[in-house]
Amino acid sequence: MLSDLMARQAKATGKPYSLADFDGLYLYVSAIGSKVWHFRYSWLGKRERITFGGYPALSLKDARNLRDEARAMLVKGINPHSERKRKRHAIVLAGEHTFQAIYDKWLAHRSLSLENEGRQSTPKQIGRVFAKDVFPVLRHLTIYDVTRAHLLDIIGRVEKRGSLSVAEKLRTWFSQLFTYASVVVPNMGDNPAKDLDVVAMPLPPVENNPFLRMPELPAMLQTLRKYSGRLNTQLGLRLLLLTGVRTGELRYATPDQFDLERGLWIIPVVRLKQRKQLTKKKRQRFADIPPYIVPLSLQAQEVVRHLLGNLKPAQVYLIPGDWCLKNPLSENTFNGALKRMGYEDRLTGHGVRATISTALNELGYPPKWVDAQLSHADPDRISATYNHAEYVEQRRVMMQDWADRLDLFEQNQVEVASTHLTITLQGLPTIAGQAAAQPPALNPNSPQLIVAPAPDAPAVPASVYRLSAVHLPEYARPTLSEVQRERLQLLEMFEASHNLSVADYAKLVGKSRRWITYEIQAGNLLSIHLGHRGQRVPDWQLDPIKRKLIQAVLKLVPRGIDTWHIYHALLRPYDALGKCPVIEAVDPTNQHLAARLVAAHAIETDELAEQSEASPVLARQTVERLVKTAMLVDMPEDPVAR
Numbered sequence: 001m002l003s004d005l006m007a008r009q010a011k012a013t014g015k016p017y018s019l020a021d022f023d024g025l026y027l028y029v030s031a032i033g034s035k036v037w038h039f040r041y042s043w044l045g046k047r048e049r050i051t052f053g054g055y056p057a058l059s060l061k062d063a064r065n066l067r068d069e070a071r072a073m074l075v076k077g078i079n080p081h082s083e084r085k086r087k088r089h090a091i092v093l094a095g096e097h098t099f100q101a102i103y104d105k106w107l108a109h110r111s112l113s114l115e116n117e118g119r120q121s122t123p124k125q126i127g128r129v130f131a132k133d134v135f136p137v138l139r140h141l142t143i144y145d146v147t148r149a150h151l152l153d154i155i156g157r158v159e160k161r162g163s164l165s166v167a168e169k170l171r172t173w174f175s176q177l178f179t180y181a182s183v184v185v186p187n188m189g190d191n192p193a194k195d196l197d198v199v200a201m202p203l204p205p206v207e208n209n210p211f212l213r214m215p216e217l218p219a220m221l222q223t224l225r226k227y228s229g230r231l232n233t234q235l236g237l238r239l240l241l242l243t244g245v246r247t248g249e250l251r252y253a254t255p256d257q258f259d260l261e262r263g264l265w266i267i268p269v270v271r272l273k274q275r276k277q278l279t280k281k282k283r284q285r286f287a288d289i290p291p292y293i294v295p296l297s298l299q300a301q302e303v304v305r306h307l308l309g310n311l312k313p314a315q316v317y318l319i320p321g322d323w324c325l326k327n328p329l330s331e332n333t334f335n336g337a338l339k340r341m342g343y344e345d346r347l348t349g350h351g352v353r354a355t356i357s358t359a360l361n362e363l364g365y366p367p368k369w370v371d372a373q374l375s376h377a378d379p380d381r382i383s384a385t386y387n388h389a390e391y392v393e394q395r396r397v398m399m400q401d402w403a404d405r406l407d408l409f410e411q412n413q414v415e416v417a418s419t420h421l422t423i424t425l426q427g428l429p430t431i432a433g434q435a436a437a438q439p440p441a442l443n444p445n446s447p448q449l450i451v452a453p454a455p456d457a458p459a460v461p462a463s464v465y466r467l468s469a470v471h472l473p474e475y476a477r478p479t480l481s482e483v484q485r486e487r488l489q490l491l492e493m494f495e496a497s498h499n500l501s502v503a504d505y506a507k508l509v510g511k512s513r514r515w516i517t518y519e520i521q522a523g524n525l526l527s528i529h530l531g532h533r534g535q536r537v538p539d540w541q542l543d544p545i546k547r548k549l550i551q552a553v554l555k556l557v558p559r560g561i562d563t564w565h566i567y568h569a570l571l572r573p574y575d576a577l578g579k580c581p582v583i584e585a586v587d588p589t590n591q592h593l594a595a596r597l598v599a600a601h602a603i604e605t606d607e608l609a610e611q612s613e614a615s616p617v618l619a620r621q622t623v624e625r626l627v628k629t630a631m632l633v634d635m636p637e638d639p640v641a642r
Helices: 004-009 060-075 080-096 099-111 122-138 148-160 164-184 214-225 231-243 247-251 275-281 298-309 333-340 351-363 367-373 392-410 482-494 502-509 513-521 544-556 563-571 591-610 616-632
Strands: 017-020 025-029 035-043 046-055 264-267 292-295 421-426 448-453 499-501 535-538
Touching (some): 025 060, 035 060, 046 060, 046 080, 060 080, 099 164, 122 148, 122 164, 148 164, 214 351, 214 392, 231 247, 231 333, 231 392, 292 392, 351 392, 367 392, 499 502, 502 513, 502 535, 513 535, 544 563, 544 591, 563 591
Antiparallel strands (some): 017 025, 025 035, 264 292, 421 448, 499 535
8 A cells, every 4th residue: 555655755767667556546657757646447358547647746645536436437337438538528528519609500500491681580580689688698608508597597587577579489499409409419418498488478469460441541641641751761651552562572672573564563582471481391492483473553653663763873672771772671661650650559561461451351352362462371272382473464453443442542532442342253154044144254265253343332523533652742852953953964965875985985996095095185085074973085086077077176276175165066056057066067068167166166155154354355356266267268069158
């Protein structure tokens, strides 16, 4: 048996040796004198050895305690060496499998099958909730250390502040996360998120989105027309009322989705709410799913045409965001507008769909048409496919009728606008002996569903008319000053198709841009400038005759003259040239006359624009001389000059 004194006095002998204690504990002394505790034992008929630690860092007493623990494992049938490796591996795993690391992997995996656009998308919601309620408690724990008590504590605090729906989501997400962890994390053990709903507080009754009944529509529509916020928001709400699409489908609508020639809005399947159900549960490809076809009434087309006509170069969506043209409207835009209109808790953006569905069903339209218009699933079908591409022409008639009824509602014609439809079937077989009605059949081969107003329906007053869908508020009706109108005219001229960029003109003449720039600076080419938009070269100069005319003008006018004055003078008609624009009337016979007329007019305009004190006399003399010369030039071969 060893003692501390014997262990301390063990010296190096040049060869390694061991000092025995008892029950398999040895002090190993190396050739250079370092000392390590070994435990030797038999396992499955083989000699095994395990190292406890060095001496004197590990005392004799501690070494004996470790030996006793190892022998206890042997009694239980556990290999101490294997158990040590397992524990070390567990420590490594714990470092690799923190709660944060497993959460990141789980969320990345979940995001593969979830929509990630918008603030209310599931991945964004998970990120916000975990950052607020979960990570302050679990971020630094390993996944092995998270217990049910941790999860109940987190959910309890969320429930205590009244966020019962968030607590319900947390229970679901915890269950999904730890189920994922039980598969990917070795030796995970029991799922701490199991049965958390047993102690959950009951959720309040579900509140559906509020919607309006038909008698409430007149006041709402009149308030909408007077809406004082952004015009785009007002038009967006009107499009929701005219089409019944989801707010997300409108917010992410792009100009290329609209075919106004056919009066259709074609929403790609990637924007549909049901795409996850169709592609995941039914494993359908996007290419196999028809797009959501929305027929547009005349009023809806007017709104879309106005929005398309006001597109900006950087704009991505039909209705841009408030602060960035490349972003869509925010999710709360429509609900915020309805709140400002006084409809808080009375109508939401999604409630517009319920308003339309309720009204169209009450009016007597077939539910299949209404469901197709709203892109609802047909629960009666075995395949449960979506019928958003069906009944397009029937829905076109229905939605035009609905748009006209909205105009009637806005003009307080509630009785007329609420008139119920009569629906009759034509082409039905008749039994002998029965009197059969003989209306003209639309198609004798199959029954036809005919929708028409009742014969005793109230008449529409003559004073009622179809309203404009785009009502510009006062702030949106700009009054342009004279200077602004002139600048807009200049911009329109500058952007004309015959005015080419320097690069495009250089390509056409087979020269470099540097050469074109040199020609402009040398006064051999005419170019016009407009602020930061750069310069344009009129393509008239590709014609040899017109280029000679312009070069002659450039030689006659002062070098510092505004080239816009020359440009305008070239487009001006002159009596001496048959009242045609100079640039169109010039030919080899009148080229000199045309050059002098253009130069004289350009100098005169430049003089008036400059309002100079020193040069008007000289400039007027130059103008008079050029005009006289131009008018007195003897050109007998030019009939116009004669």
